[in-house]
Amino acid sequence: MARVTPLHRDDPDKEPLAGNVRVTKQDWLNVALDTLITDGIEQVKVLALADRMSVSRSSFYWYFKSRQDLLDALLDHWLATNTKAIITAAEKDARTVTEAVCNIFIGFVDPNQFSTTLDFAIRDWARRSGKVRRVIDTSDAQRLAAITQVFERFGYPSDESLIRAKVLYYMQIGYNDADLQEPMDARQSQVGHYIHAFTGQHASEAELTAFRAAIGAFAP
């Protein structure tokens, strides 16, 4: 009954002694999160998580009241990370629209700020849970409002700003949904076209190279 390394342990200080079969509440959460992302919410099953950590299933009920209790914790985690990341990216100071749009792009792409895979695992989950749907709708509205304000800040009229925010935001959602396989390079080299579609303006070559450099850091 050897203990395997947990998948996403963030605090190495809490690592239990070797040979110890005990796990922390955070371990359960990390494995649950990983399973949610790769296999979907309905695969987050107590037995499956326990097996993955080589621990007894009944141990779970020491940390969580029920499976639902764990799922609530996962949703809370998402709320505290992803939505906050986009809003922060949108509010970041910028001297031109292009720069601001690039900031948002980077916010979506930088894995330190935003987890794309988690985002659409949650979005997925929302389709079978009205409660999650409501949480996500609020979150989408907040993100959209933040992006809309970017355009307004640069002088776009109010109604046009909303449309541009939607084109940008929904395009990101759709991209994540349908086109994750495509290598980042393709998008990079065409980034001028994207920016023109989003802002209605042509970006300067300096802005484009700055963006390519910034985004290049996250290429696979």
Next chain:
Amino acid sequence: MARVTPLHRDDPDKEPLAGNVRVTKQDWLNVALDTLITDGIEQVKVLALADRMSVSRSSFYWYFKSRQDLLDALLDHWLATNTKAIITAAEKDARTVTEAVCNIFIGFVDPNQFSTTLDFAIRDWARRSGKVRRVIDTSDAQRLAAITQVFERFGYPSDESLIRAKVLYYMQIGYNDADLQEPMDARQSQVGHYIHAFTGQHASEAELTAFRAAIGAFAP
């Protein structure tokens, strides 16, 4: 054990006699499709479908070899309808880019051509099935190619056409994913801004009113 009306029977000629508890293979498919759309693929369970038709669960196995057999049939149905609809809409004759883009819009919105809800129920399903994922990727590529050709047909350079196709297509996917609640009217009144973002050109007032009239037919 009274027989209830099936939900999506399309051929009334095959309606069994009143009081007869028998159902057709098509009945199973229709109820399965409806359940897939409203509750997701993992809720397509033999017992649930049987209950909904007030029929015995074991009757299912007369028509289908297994549950998987039914799921395959659902995927085939989607392939034969939705993807075909978008390609047809893109290939439709148009005199201006705006008109062509509007045709695609209408293709996505007209429930007689395209089922939005089915489309993203399938997309949802793809996240937990590698096989479905592959089918959907092929399908997305075909839709994207058809939309790209629209822009090329109107003189956009090849690489720019692909980008514009993606902005348009992914924005639709993202919209379906995140914003289905919003009333259609809002999008209608702002349609000029959308078209400008997609084509880079300003649509004439005549084109806009024509579009509004066309899309108005499908408003709720």
Next chain:
DNA sequence: GTCTGTCTAGACACTTCTGTCTAGAGGCGT
């Protein structure tokens, strides 16, 4: 060293799926 509180293993009870098998109801051709 012992006690106590923390956590885990394993057995148990219950529910909900899938799939099989068999008897038989009922329409339809002859």
Next chain:
DNA sequence: ACGCCTCTAGACAGAAGTGTCTAGACAGAC
């Protein structure tokens, strides 16, 4: 009227999931 063919009901078996209970291992406080 008879039998065949089509389809359904219900019993059965088995897998997989959640949640509970109890004994006990182990670490740390004292």
